[in-house]
Amino acid sequence: MMEWESVIGLEIHAQLATKSKIFSGAATAYGAAPNTQACAIDLGLPGVLPVLNTDAVRMAAMFGLAVEATVAERSVFARKNYFYPDLPKGYQISQYELPVVHQGHLIIDLDDGTTKTIGITRAHLEEDAGKSLHEDFSGMTGIDLNRAGTPLLEIVSEPDLRSAKEAVAYMKKIHTLVRYLGICDGNMQEGSFRCDANVSVRPKGQERFGTRAEIKNLNSFRFVERAIEYEIERQIHLLEDGGTVVQETRLYDPDQGETRSMRSKEEANDYRYFPDPDLLPLSIDTAFIEAARQALPELPDAKRERFMGEYQLSAYDAALLTVSRDLADYFEATVAALGGEAKLCANWVMGDLSGFLNKESKDIGDSPVDPSQLAGLLRRIQDQTISGKIAKEVFEAMWQGAGDADAVIDQRGLRQITDSSAIEQIIDTVIETNPNQLAQYRSGKDKLFGFFVGQVMKASKGKANPQQVNELLLKKLAG
Amino acid sequence: MHDKTIAQLSAGLAAGKFSSAELVRALLERIERFNGTLNAFITVTADQALAQAQAADQRRAAGQGGPLTGIPIAHKDIFCTLGVKTSCGSRMLDNFIAPYNATVVEKFDAAGVVMLGKTNLDEFAMGSSTETSYYGPVRNPWDLDAVPGGSSGGSAAAVAACLAPGATGTDTGGSIRQPAALCGITGLKPTYGRVSRWGMIAYASSLDQGGAMARSAEDVALLLQIMAGFDPRDSTSAEQPVPDYGASLNDDIRDLTIGLPKEYFGEGLDADVARAIEDAIAEYRKLGATVKDISLPNAPLAIPAYYVIAPAECSSNLARFDGVRYGYRCAEPQDLLDLYTRSRGEGFGSEVKRRIMIGAYALSAGYYDAYYLKAQQIRRLISEDFRKAFTEVDVIMGPSSPTVAFNLGEKVDDPVTMYLSDIYTIAVNLAGLPGMSVPVGFAKGRPVGLQIIGDYFAEARLLNVAHRYQQASDWHTRVPAGF
Numbered sequence: 001m002m003e004w005e006s007v008i009g010l011e012i013h014a015q016l017a018t019k020s021k022i023f024s025g026a027a028t029a030y031g032a033a034p035n036t037q038a039c040a041i042d043l044g045l046p047g048v049l050p051v052l053n054t055d056a057v058r059m060a061a062m063f064g065l066a067v068e069a070t071v072a073e074r075s076v077f078a079r080k081n082y083f084y085p086d087l088p089k090g091y092q093i094s095q096y097e098l099p100v101v102h103q104g105h106l107i108i109d110l111d112d113g114t115t116k117t118i119g120i121t122r123a124h125l126e127e128d129a130g131k132s133l134h135e136d137f138s139g140m141t142g143i144d145l146n147r148a149g150t151p152l153l154e155i156v157s158e159p160d161l162r163s164a165k166e167a168v169a170y171m172k173k174i175h176t177l178v179r180y181l182g183i184c185d186g187n188m189q190e191g192s193f194r195c196d197a198n199v200s201v202r203p204k205g206q207e208r209f210g211t212r213a214e215i216k217n218l219n220s221f222r223f224v225e226r227a228i229e230y231e232i233e234r235q236i237h238l239l240e241d242g243g244t245v246v247q248e249t250r251l252y253d254p255d256q257g258e259t260r261s262m263r264s265k266e267e268a269n270d271y272r273y274f275p276d277p278d279l280l281p282l283s284i285d286t287a288f289i290e291a292a293r294q295a296l297p298e299l300p301d302a303k304r305e306r307f308m309g310e311y312q313l314s315a316y317d318a319a320l321l322t323v324s325r326d327l328a329d330y331f332e333a334t335v336a337a338l339g340g341e342a343k344l345c346a347n348w349v350m351g352d353l354s355g356f357l358n359k360e361s362k363d364i365g366d367s368p369v370d371p372s373q374l375a376g377l378l379r380r381i382q383d384q385t386i387s388g389k390i391a392k393e394v395f396e397a398m399w400q401g402a403g404d405a406d407a408v409i410d411q412r413g414l415r416q417i418t419d420s421s422a423i424e425q426i427i428d429t430v431i432e433t434n435p436n437q438l439a440q441y442r443s444g445k446d447k448l449f450g451f452f453v454g455q456v457m458k459a460s461k462g463k464a465n466p467q468q469v470n471e472l473l474l475k476k477l478a479g
Numbered sequence: 480m481h482d483k484t485i486a487q488l489s490a491g492l493a494a495g496k497f498s499s500a501e502l503v504r505a506l507l508e509r510i511e512r513f514n515g516t517l518n519a520f521i522t523v524t525a526d527q528a529l530a531q532a533q534a535a536d537q538r539r540a541a542g543q544g545g546p547l548t549g550i551p552i553a554h555k556d557i558f559c560t561l562g563v564k565t566s567c568g569s570r571m572l573d574n575f576i577a578p579y580n581a582t583v584v585e586k587f588d589a590a591g592v593v594m595l596g597k598t599n600l601d602e603f604a605m606g607s608s609t610e611t612s613y614y615g616p617v618r619n620p621w622d623l624d625a626v627p628g629g630s631s632g633g634s635a636a637a638v639a640a641c642l643a644p645g646a647t648g649t650d651t652g653g654s655i656r657q658p659a660a661l662c663g664i665t666g667l668k669p670t671y672g673r674v675s676r677w678g679m680i681a682y683a684s685s686l687d688q689g690g691a692m693a694r695s696a697e698d699v700a701l702l703l704q705i706m707a708g709f710d711p712r713d714s715t716s717a718e719q720p721v722p723d724y725g726a727s728l729n730d731d732i733r734d735l736t737i738g739l740p741k742e743y744f745g746e747g748l749d750a751d752v753a754r755a756i757e758d759a760i761a762e763y764r765k766l767g768a769t770v771k772d773i774s775l776p777n778a779p780l781a782i783p784a785y786y787v788i789a790p791a792e793c794s795s796n797l798a799r800f801d802g803v804r805y806g807y808r809c810a811e812p813q814d815l816l817d818l819y820t821r822s823r824g825e826g827f828g829s830e831v832k833r834r835i836m837i838g839a840y841a842l843s844a845g846y847y848d849a850y851y852l853k854a855q856q857i858r859r860l861i862s863e864d865f866r867k868a869f870t871e872v873d874v875i876m877g878p879s880s881p882t883v884a885f886n887l888g889e890k891v892d893d894p895v896t897m898y899l900s901d902i903y904t905i906a907v908n909l910a911g912l913p914g915m916s917v918p919v920g921f922a923k924g925r926p927v928g929l930q931i932i933g934d935y936f937a938e939a940r941l942l943n944v945a946h947r948y949q950q951a952s953d954w955h956t957r958v959p960a961g962f
């Protein structure tokens with residue numbers, strides 16, 4: 001049986017978070033009524049001209065610096081010519097021969113704990129097209145040009161990826177990075193972050209690439225993984241059955257879990273690229289690049305390293321906490337408010353807080369419990385006012401808007417019982433009411449200790465200090 | 480008063496000799512009378528013009544406004560005008576009313592200049608005779624059998640026939656200078672980037688430049704003063720200060736060195752045209768200028784390079800006319816491809832289609848290097864020729880066109896001969912330089928134009944050089960018989 005190796009490259013389209021479009025002053029906000037955010041330039045009326053939004057350039061430069069790429073001093077906008085109803089000018093303004101960013105790289109973590117460097121061939125600026133709406137028009141097509149002219153950064157990787165898992169790891173890393181940089185909201189449902197995957201297979205050991213298929217418009221990590229896995233299998237089966245892979249564009253159908261041919265290379269458009277004469281070549285000087293560098297935040301890898309050192313967190317915890325800038329900021333604010341106890345903070349942020357956020361599909365920024373409130377709760381665990389178990393109950397109340405931890409604890413009488421005589425009283429009652437169990441325990445059935453702890457905690461409504469309960473119970477049971 | 484220059488009319492308005500409303504009414508009557516013959520206007524905006532004229536009169540009465548407040552002009556129907564049809568001479572845009580003004584139109588409006596209407600042109604400015612217009616050909620007021628040149632033929636004919644004292648034009652390969660020459664008027668194509676292209680419907684974006692057409696250099700200076708300037712809406716417009724073009728009109732030209740490129744006086748140049756040009760050069764000698772023979776060795780490559788670059792850009796610029804959002808749409812399209820092919824097939828004329836096909840071919844994979852890239856290399860060589868020439872001379876002179884106006888129908892079926900009509904003007908567009916055409920006599924009863932080419936942003940110098948000649952001659956004051 002021949003062993004196969006898959007070769008994958010990704011083209012990621014990240015919508016840049018500019019306020020206005022890349023070549024016009026129209027707003028880029030998502031979800032407006034059709035064609036209300038398209039001005040004369042976006043509509044491609046005769047006589048209109050594009051003017052480049054420098055904010056998009058700044059964002060592209062920040063990305064370039066973050067992946068240690070070259071930010072080109074001179075790059076050129078080109079026209080990609082093709083007819084489509086939602087492409088108002090009959091061409092898309094993109095960058096072709098000279099992109100604004102080239103030759104960068106990114107390090108991804110693999111499942112076996114090792115890392116791998118993935119080359120980034122280029123990243124270029126371009127405008128998005130509008131949207132064709134095929135439903136609701138009884139056999140006709142509706143055109144919404146709100147998205148036309150939205151700035152995109154197309155990030156093209158080298159064919160360095162060798163599995164669907166690596167591809168997803170790379171895409172996730174880029175996703176984290178662009179959100180850290182604040183240049184893309186990363187919203188995949190709204191199409192702000194999507195990718196095309198180039199997939200080919202070759203016999204292991206062969207240097208030459210196999211013929212590739214391009215899977216278009218993948219807009220979730222899950223789809224990327226499944227589509228690539230399916231495509232690899234399809235190509236291997238095809239080749240093993242004596243067939244050949246054709247170079248073509250394919251679409252992934254998530255319902256059927258398969259990729260399907262869209263058009264082959266023979267039918268492919270000749271885009272007749274040429275430099276756009278309406279736009280001067282884009283020149284970026286050192287001052288512009290330096291300003292972009294100054295604006296760079298601490299990047300995910302650096303932050304993760306710092307968390308491991310500064311807070312003594314494991315690599316796993318540090319990686320989880322730095323997956324987004326907001327989450328990392330929340331964690332740090334909690335530690336600062338509490339004045340230490342990083343591990344405790346990390347557990348709560350990754351545990352209960354993330355659990356509630358996920359359950360309600362909320363972003364960390366929308367958490368009803370802010371870092372100082374969470375710290376207030378953790379302080380009461382620390383000073384033994386409440387147990388960790390009771391804290392969970394308090395947190396839920398806080399989440400539902402019952403106020404700060406202290407208020408909840410007081411209102412509900414959840415303060416931990418640390419008075420030894422009070423605990424002893426409870427223990428005595430429990431022992432009295434369970435003579436059989438006591439006898440068994442004393443005759444050597446040690447396991448029943450847990451039973452007594454449970455009964456005491458139950459009787460104290462969970463408020464008795466667990467450590468004191470253990471100590472006192474041991475003594476009393478011994479008789 | 481119809482045969483007066485803008486400068487004279489401006490003085491008359493200032494002195495209260497007549498009102499803008501009276502002037503506009505008189506010109507509207509002339510347009511009514513002669514446009515049937517000339518077909519210079521596609522749209523006449525009579526009501527709007529009278530309202531603008533009255534507003535201008537009020538401004539002047541209040542002691543406000545500038546020298547051109549109340550002066551009527553015509554706009555080439557390639558400049559978008561808010562609320563008034565902008566057809567570009569094409570069936571494709573016969574129903575198009577722009578929701579905005581071109582920067583040039585906006586600037587004239589702000590200066591209180593009155594718009595009489597929109598002038599006829601070759602379809603999408605593609606042509607040298609104004610015969611490719613969907614609205615029919617324009618006739619030359621000097622000889623109704625002759626073409627006015629093109630593509631700004633409507634503007635040239637309107638000014639020559641005194642239907643308007645001035646007009647806007649655009650020049651991609653000679654479309655201001657060649658019709659100015661063939662109609663015996665003065666026209667200036669400014670440096671690329673001097674006048675904003677916002678709202679000017681694109682033919683070939685890297686070559687298109689708006690300019691002015693009038694009877695004298697002095698008038699052209701007045702018009703350019705308003706049109707010129709940086710526009711943030713046009714990334715290719717120049718952030719260069721605009722000088723006072725009137726201030727230097729009378730400057731001495733005794734220190735002037737004129738270059739005569741031998742390539743502009745060779746085979747293909749009509750002998751009678753050559754004689755008129757030589758007479759004009761002699762006049763410059765008399766005015767004290769020095770004349771020097773020069774060479775622009777790559778000039779003969781200008782036409783082939785142009786007919787790759789301009790169609791390439793046009794094939795892309797005109798892709799937006801697809802029948803989807805505005806403009807002509809074919810009846811009952813069966814599917815998307817049918818919508819595209821019939822809307823474009825029926826909406827565009829044959830010259831436009833020819834250039835779209837040439838351009839699409841030149842940009843195709845496998846041909847791009849041989850055509851488009853090669854043409855761009857030639858373009859650089861041509862610019863370099865001019866750069867060298869301007870280290871030796873101040874201006875370059877030669878004929879604007881190799882012949883006088885030809886007859887209607889004479890060249891329309893022979894595109895290559897038609898293209899040669901722009902043999903002396905096209906290199907200037909490829910280099911992005913300013914160029915003028917000034918009337919310097921007649922040959923075979925039809926006007927001859929002298930082309931004056933200057934260095935980048937040397938419009939003031941060109942206007943000065945043209946004005947001094949016009950002070951010593953009266954060709955520019957002639958009015959065709961019957962008008």
